[in-house]
Amino acid sequence: MTTAYPHLLSPLRIGTHTLKNRVIMGSMHTRLEMLDRPVEREMAFYEARARGGVSLIITAGYSPNEEGRIEEGAHVFDSATQIDHHRPVIAAVHAHGAKMLLQILHSGRYAKHDLIVGPSDVRSPINKRTPRAMSEADIERTIEDFVRCAVLARDAGYDGVEIMGSEGYLITQFVTPRANKRDDRWGGSLANRCRFPVEIVRRIRERLGRDFIIMYRISALDLVEEGLSGDEIDGVAQAVEAAGADILSTGVGWHEAPVPTISYHVPRAAWRFAVARLKKVVRIPVVASNRINTPEIAEGLIAGGEADLVALARALLADPDFVNKAADGRAEEINTCIACNQACLDYIFGDRVASCLVNPRAGREIEFTSAPTTRRRVAVVGAGPAGLACAIESARRGHQVDLFEAGSDIGGQLNIAKRIPEKTEFNELLRYFRRQLEVTGVRLRLNTRISAEQLARSGFDRVVVAAGIEPRRLDIPGIDHPKVATYLDILSGRVQAGKRVAIIGTGGIGYDVAEYLLGTPETHLDAETFYREWGVDTAVRSQGGLVASTKSHAARSITLFQRSTGRPGDRLGISTGWILRGQLKKHGVEAIAGCSYTKIDDRGLHYRINDVDRVAEVDTVIVCAGQEPARALAEELKARGIIADLIGGARVASELDAVRAIDEGTRLALSF
Secondary structure, eight states, X not given: OOOSOTTTTSOEEETTEEESSSEEEOOOOOOGGGSSSHHHHHHHHHHHHHHTTOSEEEEEEEBSSGGGOSBTTOOBOOSGGGHHHHHHHHHXXXXXXXXXXXXXXXXXXXXXXXXXXXXXXXXXXXXXXXOEEOOHHHHHHHHHHHHHHHHHHHHHTOSEEEEEEOTTSHHHHHHSTTTOOOOSTTSSSHHHHHHHHHHHHHHHHHHHOTTSEEEXXXXXXXXXXXXXXXXXXXXXXHXXXXXXXXXXXXXXXXXXXXXXXXXXXXXXTTTHHHHHHHHTTOSSOEEEOSSOOSHHHHHHHHHTTSOSEEEESHHHHHOTTHHHHHHTTOGGGOOOOOOOOTTTHHHHHTTSOOOOSSOTTTTOGGGOOOOOOOOOEEEEEOOSHHHHHHHHHHHHTTOEEEEEOSSSSSOTTHHHHTTSTTOTTHHHHHHHXXXXXXXXXXXXXXXXXXXXXXXXXXXXXXXXXXXXXXEOOOOOTTTTXXXXXXXXXXXXXXXXXXXXXXXXXXXXXXXXXXXXXXXOOOGGGOHHHHHHHHTBOTTOOSGGGBOOOOOOOOSSEEEEEOSSSSOTTTXXXXXXXXXXXXXXXXXXXXXXXXXXXXXXXXXXXXXEETTEEEEEEOSEEEEOSOEEEOOHHHHHHHHTTOOOEEOGGGTOOSSOOHHHHHHHHHHHHTTO
């Protein structure tokens, strides 16, 4: 059978094992262990990806001892009594012809508990705890803990282990002078700093033999001060290869790095230069990772000789059937990761269980079950994310579905989101929804503002209202002044903002509008622009791969205003908010908190702060102060005795939340 991805789908020998293709599932911290029925949940989660066609799956990180846990209650594998937890999960993966590795991860100074340790007592800027410097006895014991964990993994049935030596965890802390200030045989020279990972790999190989896969995850680019240079990274790679590693997986950036590495701000495959560099200095296979979300990109990396395999993580949250769809010529049906981080990283950093904006089943596979259904006629009003999810899932279940949309295209607020610089990945979600409407046979009625009377006459068995939101109107004198516009006016292109702008509201919409109006280069579309804007040294001559960043010219002078006295931008995503706040600050955007608005007139926005009256002399005042649910249709239906289901913004409009909207639409469809 011919395929568009011959390199991606070709087998590869790793040690004494053969992988059926070049796609592996990279390790992801999910926090599934924090829920009830953890074994059942993990089995369903990993089996879905194995069934979807990947050749190798790497688990979430397991600490080799109590000190290495990322948080209280996190995975530890240090006793034979825990083996029974792993066996059913491994069996489920092996049943689909995939291999499985256990990732061994010691958090070091990133740990969120009182047993925190590190090579030195140097605190991470993203952790309030200071680690205890490990003694030589601690180091020797920890190395043996890694080996014991690998032995337990072998006994449980894993095909091998991945040693986590990237992203700023303990091994990375030993290797780099940023966190290693020792002057004994575990610090100082590169050879001494490498001793810790080398001994771990060497002893595991010695204990477990050649049939056990050892993958080493190396930091291909640190992106922090006092990180490694390119030559030093090459030296680490060669040292762990000589110690017995079978395969080299690549990570990029520490968690405290000042450069984004996997968000939508980052171009696809932006770190290929760092992976290609490593491939030239080792003989073992090298894995590319980070911002690889289409089979075309993955195929190009392997065909071009930049990598031997690709590791997909969030791309497999978005669509566990990624590989099978690519192999079957159905790449257009892949639900593509849009790198929003909203339900994966942001959930994890907020102590929640990881899922996915575009695929609410991710991490919740056992919750999305449906009973047999009787075919019904279903009307869904509104083709935003909630309505689309509900219509498509209903049609998959065999219902006859009519989807009514007043506008000329599907997408609702997604069409606004995709206009924000760096968020054009939302086009992928729209592409996926369009294709699924075709595949499932949903009858789409665009440019159709259906009335309650028409719905009542049409005899639908179920009516779902997903009519979205309306921008909230503020009660400020002068709110009808020609200077005033809503965020929908601006982002739809109906109104052009002037050179001086005041934005009322500092939620996600306010910040998005500010970014849109700056007119700065869209770094996610061009890797070279991204490297310049963020100060990335692609030659990796500097320590950590950082150079001075450039500053592009902003098209407007912008000030954000908020009523509350809290820090502006506090409600932005945990993993992306710092990026957006930093970029706006870099381009001169100010944010003023604790305001009360007194009026809007020809001069601009009048406001009071600390009992002092002030005026922002601007050309345009943009209101980004929330929205209200569009419920008029639902109320009319109720008056006629028809109870409609409300989902998405039509149900709750306090925030524009595509995660909740798609989840609600999917779950509702499974209920009838």
